[in-house]
Amino acid sequence: MKIRRFGVRSFFASVGFLSVLACCIIAGGKLSWGNFIFQFHKLVGEATRTPHLSFEDILITIKTSRKNHEGRINLLLDTWLKPALPQVYLITDELDNVTQEKTGDHLIGTSCGSTYHRDHLCCKTGAEFDVFFAKNQKWWCHFDDDNYVNTARLVALLDNFNSRESFYVGKRSRYPGEYMDYKGHPYVFGTGGAGYCISCVLAQLMAPKVSEGSFVKTCQESNAADDCSIGYIVNYLLKLPLTESQLMHSSPYYGPETPEIYKEDLPEQVSFHHGINLGLFKNETFEPLFNKTEDPTGFYSLHCILHPEDKICSSI
Incomplete structure (x- = not known):
């Protein structure tokens, strides 16, 4: 056979x-x-096509900074990141011994710079691509250090698509009818604040514009931020669409109108952003399981709704 x-x-x-x-x-x-x-x-x-995708087929990279290791990265390690760590790499601007001990060789230092300057952020995104190309996985997914990722639902989402075809999956950043613009030519992009995923075949098509330090130049060429420049490559240069997902969520203060999600639908969502307890869900008030002093981002409460068996939820 x-x-x-x-x-x-x-x-x-x-x-x-x-x-x-x-x-x-x-x-x-x-x-x-x-x-x-x-x-x-x-x-x-x-x-x-392989019939079923596993989490081991996905490589996740998280863009972070040394100043966020103690706060944001520790929060992620307390919640969703630690069990997912074999498939996750953190791209930072400076290593520290404590975080490196917690994450092993999955914390990767760069010389990209630590500010929100476009060149610094695009440099880190380019480094994320280089990690993906080195690991030879079926999918690459980018998330920020203020995202919570429901990895089981991420696998279920991507299992709907063939990694041997060109797919760019994410949350559209602007309202329908609104576009980014490059010299009069419109294009769409998936907001980095919700995370986005790219199939291995599409990543190879993008390689000349993203790998080995070239992505900074691409961002300068498009005159746009890192996530916008991904859309510039995929949607404008390669003429390929964004496959929109309503299961990936960015900050409630940015992007198109937030979806109507009930508490019982939380396990079906793929990603969340800091501030989940500050108005992401319109139909039903998010009721934190921890007080705001203990859990200002809402991630501990969210994690204990999704994983009540976790030891950090035992005191509730």
Whole structure:
């Protein structure tokens, strides 16, 4: 059976390659190399898709800063991050011994700078891409150090898509009808504040614009922030869509109108932002399990709703 399965895949790969090559010849060579690769991987992907995704197929990177290690990173380690750590890498501007001991080799230092200057943030995002390219996973997902990630639902979300095709999954940053603009040409992007995910095939198409330090130059070229520049590459340059997810949530103060979510629907959501207890949900007031002094972000309360068995929830 294994020999037969390999033969079928090889057959479809060959047919896919020849089909796309034929289309390129018929089109008089007008099919770009990027589109050639995209179409080829799409055909092969349809023939060879793995039926079920696991968390081990996803690489998560978190952009952070030395000044946030003690507060934000410790909060994440107390809640969702620690059990997920084998698949997560933290990209920072300066290492410290305490956080490095807690995270092992999953804390990666850079010389990117520690401010919110565009070049510093884009430098870190480029470093995130380089980690992904080195690890050879099916999916790369970016989150910020003020995100809570429901990893089980992240796997379920991405299992709807084929990593061997080009997918860019996230929350659209602006209202329908509103776009970012590059020299009069509109494009959309997924807000980094909610997190976004990119398939391995799409990441390879993006590589010339994002890897080995090139992403800073791309951000300067687009004259936009790091998450906007991801949309600039995918939606404007590659002409590929953002696959919008209503399960990924950014700050309640930014982006399109916040969704109506009931408390019982919390386990179905993929990501949350600091301030979950400050108005993210309109239909039902979020009732913290800890007081605001103990839990100003709402993450401990959220974590204990999703994982009441965790030892930090035993005192409730």
